[in-house]
Amino acid sequence: MFDSSNSRPSRPRCVIVGAGIGGLACGLRLAHAGHEVTILDRHAAPGGKMRTLPSPAGPVDAGPTVLTMRPVFENLFADVGERLDDHVTLIEQDILARHFWPDGSHLTLTNDRAVNADAIAEFAGSKAADQFRRFCTDAERLFDAFDAPMMRAPEPSVAALTARVLRDPGLLPRMAPLSNMRGDLRRRFDDPRLAQLFGRYATYVGGHPGQTPALLSLIWRAEESGVWCVQGGMHALARAVADLAQTKGAIVRLGADVARIDVSENRVTGVTLQTGERIAADTVVFNGDPRALATCALGTGVAHVAPQTRTTARSLSARVWTFASTVAGPELAHHNVFFAADPDEEFTAIAAGRMPADPTIYICAEDRGQTRPAPETERFEIILNAAPLTDAQRPDKEAQTCHQRTFPTLARFGLTFTPEPGPEALTTPSGFNRLFPASAGSLYGQSPHGMTASLKRPRARTAVTGLFLAGGGTHPGAGVPMATLSGAHAAAAILKAPIST
Template sequence: MARTRIIVVGAGIGGLSSAMRVAHAGCHVKMFEASAAPGGKMRTIPSKSGPVDAGPTVLTMRGVFDDLFEGCGHTLSQHITLDPEPVLARHFWPDGSRLDLFSDPEASAEAVDRFAGPQSADDFRRFHAETRRLFRAFEAPVMRQARPSPAALTTRTLADPALIRAMAPLSTLAQRLGARFRDPRLAQLFGRYATYVGGSPYRVPALLALVWQAEAQGVWRVRGGMHRLAAGMADAAAQLGVEIAYDAPVARIESGPAVVLADGTRHTADAVIFNGDPRALRTGHLGPDPQTAVPRSAVHPRSLSAEVWAFAGTPEGADLHHHNIFFGADPTTEFKPITHGAAARDPSIYICAQDRGTGRAPPETERFETIVNAAPISEDEEPTPCFNRTFETLASRGLTFRTRPDPSARTTPQDFAALFPGSLGSLYGRSPEGMLATFQRPGARSKMPGLYLAGGGVHPGAGVPMAALSGKHAAEAILKDRTST
């Protein structure tokens, strides 16, 4: 493997994960990143209080990262500091009601009891047990497998027929939650987890209720912000011998394989890992050679985009925690317009109060990220209408800021489309709609010899730990193929 030359295009979580693994296996690894820092969508925006996260805010499934670092001869704690957060999120409704959920499921059940009564607490306990069973059943044969198959899924369900009832294969997530919870606020709350993978609860399968379990197992705050995770992975990769070039955009990927940078420099390799949206390959953003590397069904339809604000400010009103969700009165007014390419009406607004959390006293001027779901731009790249009333809506729900942020702190679907070419502003790759979406998402091996894929647009899908697992699958595919050769 010492003579095997690997090029990684993109220093997102998937690219960094794959680079660390193949470098530890003895390969010579070069990484080219178009921006000035690692992280991909795990990016920051400067503010007077320091860098503010403008991408993912939640670290779940910590074991994925412990395994990654330990498998490469490092430990996670050598590179970043994590603080467990017992409060998963604080939820607010327009009627003034509020609910905290916890990493301790019984503490959550007791909170639900106080919030909506003992019957709703029983609803929650049944839901938690059911989704935990689904998560445990499908984590190994789906998420941890490089290329899951419908046959493997069928075999797993036949071994435990009760799973079929829990999967509710003929229902959407919204339908399943409506039948599961007698309090519509709880159905609205858990329907939000569809957006973690870029989907609408009214269009994704009921099976995606198991996404709740990724968070229920615990969340962690990364000291300094989530971007420190990417920086820590880049530090580890460099110590393993990976040569990382920033401000080095790749113009083409060629058969051979090889990559050509924007400055015209050409680099050959034995294998190339592309850590970007697979749709960019099909649409020619990386040249003509990889345009047939993935089928169209692997990148369409598109997942959700978002309107994001990242800024420093002084809040007044609502008592915020680290993760907060301000719900609208009716979730259909958010998701139905988005489905038709329009702006949400009265949407849920997520707020990460980056400097808050259990046991933390925030400074006077804090760092915040707000997220409102949005449609991606259309294939003819027509602009998508955005929700333009984030701060007015928050004010109506009890939260204001002494000073509104500058427009430069805002990122729209059009901005995401420019930041991540070929994505149409979609933040999660292919949409998770439909029971077969998991099997249509591209895997680590592309149809172009020598070209491998990693990132949130690749199996096992969106989310920080899933992107890291995609990098693991890409590294294992390369090492297996090279050994076989």
């Protein structure tokens, strides 16, 4: 490729719309490969959903909190000749999570299967411990079987997955293809509390346990393999990738709101900002919810991309509190779950678009599990599952109700915060829709419901020449490791694609 203005070789130009972890991972690889990379984001900091909000104790994470699959991040840095540990400090958590139920029972799970089995035996009896061991073995076998042909494959197919099962027919009964997670777990565990606990992993991909395929119980294996917290908060990981991308030559422009992806004869030519500035490009990577393309939020030239997102059901949203406070009550770990008494009622309400009267409440105690003792005033992120918006313009006046259903519920567990946060500390589904346009407030893109839902997500390649996708709304799916893998898929597709000017 040559620049005719000065007859010297020029580099392929790539614009990445969105500085979420998928776009950053893609941009870092492309910059390392010699591309001229410009990363644009409408927000004031990189990270996308890996964002923070201010508090008297410092920035509080207000997005993803659980980091698993460390090799994904080690590979990202290794692919550009760097070491992960030289750029970010990850602290492995001995305690995966503490779990509490309204009847006063509690269970702590660790990163040691044998220790967990002993804890479950004490919690629910020896039979429950045996059931747990079998569940772990099955989840590990399924994870190992589908990691390569599904999660790490840029173009997974029914044929490839079928071939994998045919090589190991014993996978089929473990997949429980005709079951959802809730039904399968209730058959696996006699104790309903354990079925409720492991059913919660459906929400990791934005699903309801009663509608998410039983196969996705393999998510437990990713967590059992190790959970880390990031020194400085989850956003520090995004910042480290952004900084390294800039060291490799990428340009990161924040506060740059893209109005349109420019297309001529079904080929991208660049992007136009809300200010009217135009940036030419040979390739464009959209690191946002693909639904924004299909609904013309980025112009009519890309409206035929990801058409399924216009009609496919959306994944869950959330109501998220971020604040600093002094806490009293049960001893917290970094990750904590306070379960609803009736999980069926909880998810029935969410499916109907209502706020559950008795919600399950997740708490990330950000200053716990670090290398230093937690301060008196700690930073917290509290997450309650919520329905996405059915009408993106619906007024949202739910802060008072959400407060009443969060903090009095926790008080019944003996957990109190002084002071309690005000409405300014709450992000609602409508707030997420404003932060991430055309998402309808959904945090995970398309719904994971249905056995083939994972195969219906948009892929890195699109029908527009030079336009690629990355992020949690594309294959392989939601979550920080999956979004990071999507960036690898997009970069690989671009590096293989012929560039024409």
